[in-house]
Amino acid sequence: MTAPKVLISDALSEAAVQIFKDRGIDVDFQPNLGKDKDKLAEIIGNYDGLAIRSATKATAKILEKxxxxxxxxxAGIGVDNVEIPAATAKGIIVMNTPFGNSITTAEHAITMMLSLAREIPAADASTQAGKWEKNRFMGVEITAKTLGVIGCGNIGSIVADRALGLKMKVIAFDPFLSPERAKDLGVEKVELEDIFKRADFITLHTPLTDKTKNIIDAAAIAKMKKGVRIINCARGGLVDENALAEALKSGHVAGAAFDVFSEEPATKNVLFGLPNVICTPHLGASTTEAQENVALQVAEQMSDYLLTGAITNAINFPSITAEEAPKLKPFIELAEKLGSFAGQLTETGITKVTITYEGEVAEMKIKALTSAVLSGLLRPMLGDINVVSAPVIAKERGMVVDEVVRAAESDYESLITLTVTTEKQERSVSGTVYADGKPRLVDIKGIRVDAEFGSSMIYVTNEDKPGFIGKFASLLGDAKVNIATFNLGRHTEGGDAIALVTIDGPAPTEVLEKVQALPQVKQVKALTF
Known part of the structure; x- marks a missing residue:
């Protein structure tokens, strides 16, 4: 097997490059390539992995190639420079390193808060200019003050911990913060309005989304205490900078410390030059330790995925540990083939998909398995679908996808049942993985079978009447179509029956037409896996 090939197109540390090499990955280190989008587009087709910082722009145009x-x-938390939908459509996993620079960013926020409280930058500039303005810089203590944390995830919780160490009272707004976690952190969980009313200092640690854009605007500022100080080391655009500038000028807001801006690089900004405003050029992650940490972390994560299938910190796919990956692999193959089986038999619009996981498989990473089912199901109808893009496409098409998890109720240790509801009917198919690691079909529309998936198959639904099998086999024999396996099943004597035949090579159209013409046959389909 040839070694995976990774391109590093931004400045990553030598230690990160070495991790790739030590893991047996062929690495091409071109730290300045990210700035040359034409050259990147020209060579990107030669690589299995791309490691970047913020200079490389992975646009749809580049990803097309x-x-x-x-x-x-x-290497870092922000993936604004990667077009996620384009990557997802091509089945490319996009990973970040959300924890590698958390401490550094949290420390920067605390540093900005302390600098703001004591007006350190302005006092330093004044003193170095030969002035001795001792009475001009009257700061405030932070002890016993209330810090409002907006977003108490990974970085926000570190800020809260440090602030508690500085003897502040910490209140936090985060819809995803559980009361138990708040208690463990030692913070009071509150609503956003409470932060505005009660906080002496407000620090933001939330991603920029449609819901969080301008989360602090003129209306929010009007609700705040007079003399509040605002710190933003998270994302530009969380604060309406024009509204903040007005509040700083009026004195309602006593100070602001910003590391991020709505437009970056920020060579000019409405906040620049205002008294008691501290600005830094997006330094949140800029420590030697953080830069090294994220580089090493991304190298490990990418190597794990390329070599074992383990997925960590992916933006567009569920995480799969190195331990889970080998156990999951045969079930992902089963899930995709069950989806493909149903998809190839489906001729009208799908309204609902129900996937039932029974037994041991119910304890596995079912989100990844559901993605595989959907990719197999949608590919016959929509073409270029993959496990990464399938859930997004199913959602866009208005399909209801239900996942049901339950203890084993059948003879199998693990069973996946896919039920597809269309405008005209409902069809179920079940499968399992035996000890040999091969996926098997075990039930089609309530009829028991035991069939491996062959690369070329013929599926027939028919009435259970004497003579059908002989005629069917004769038609295949006359056309010199070699049968590899022949699986039969029926509901009841004389009732509905199915035949599932694996053949060598594709099924000729004229043979399928002759089978369809047999009086007992209801439906015949050629299937490929």
Whole structure:
């Protein structure tokens, strides 16, 4: 097997490059390539992985040419420079390193808060200019003050911990913060309005989304205490900078410390030059330790994925541990083939998909399995679908996808049942993985079977009447179609029956037409896996 090939197109540390090499990955280190989008587009098709920082822009145009690419790893948290929908459509996993620079960013926020409280930058500039303005810089203590944390995830919780160590009272707004977690952190969980009313200092640690854009605007500022101080080391655009500038000028807001801006690089901004405003050029992650940490982390994550299938910190796919990956692999194959089986038999619009996981498989990473089912199901109808893009496409098509998890109720240790509801009917198919690791079909529309998936198959539904099998086999024999396996099943004597035959090579159209013409046959389909 040839070694996976990774391109590093931004400045990553030598230690990160070495991790790839030590893991047996062929690495091409071109730290300045990210700035040359034409050159990047020209060569991207030669690589399985792309490791980047913020200089490389992985646009749809570049990704269009990335036919081999399986993973993009961003050393850092922000993936604004990667077109996620384009990557998802091509089945490219996009990973970031959300924890590698958490401490550094949290420390920067605390540093900005302390600098703001004591007006350190302005006092330093004044003193170094030869002035001795001792009475001009009257700061405030932070002890016993209330810090409002907006977003108490990974970085926000570190800020809260440090602030508690500085003897502040910490209140936090985060819809995803559980009361138990708040208690463990030692913070009071509150609503956003409470932060505005009660906080002496407000620090933001939330991603920029449609819901969080301008989360602090003129209306929010009007609700705040007079003399509040605002710190933003998270994302530009969380605060309406024009509204903040007005509040700083009026004195309602006593100070602001910003590391991020709505437009970056920020060579000019409405906040620049205002008294008691501290600005830094997006330094949140800029420490030697953080830069090294994220580089090493992204190298490990990408290597794990390319070599074992383990997925960590992916933006567009569920995480799968190195331990889970080998156990999951045969079930992902089963899930995709069950989806493909149903998809090839479905001729009208799908309204609902129900996937039932029974037994041991119910304890596995079912989100990944559901993605595989949907990819197999949609591919016969929509073409270029993959496990990464399938859930997004199903949602866009208005399909209801239900996942049911339950203890084993059948003879199998693990069973996956896919039920597809269309405008005209409902069809179920079940499968399992035996000890040999091969996926098997075990039930089709309530009829028991035991069939492996062959690369070329013929599926027939018919009435259970004497003579059908002989005629069917004769038609295949006359056309010199060689039968590899022959599986039969029926509901009841004389009732509905199915035949599932694996053949060598594709099924000729004229043979399918002759089978369809047999009096007992209801439906005949050629299937490929």
């Amino acid at each position: 990335a036919n081999r690419l399986k993973v993009i790893g961003r």
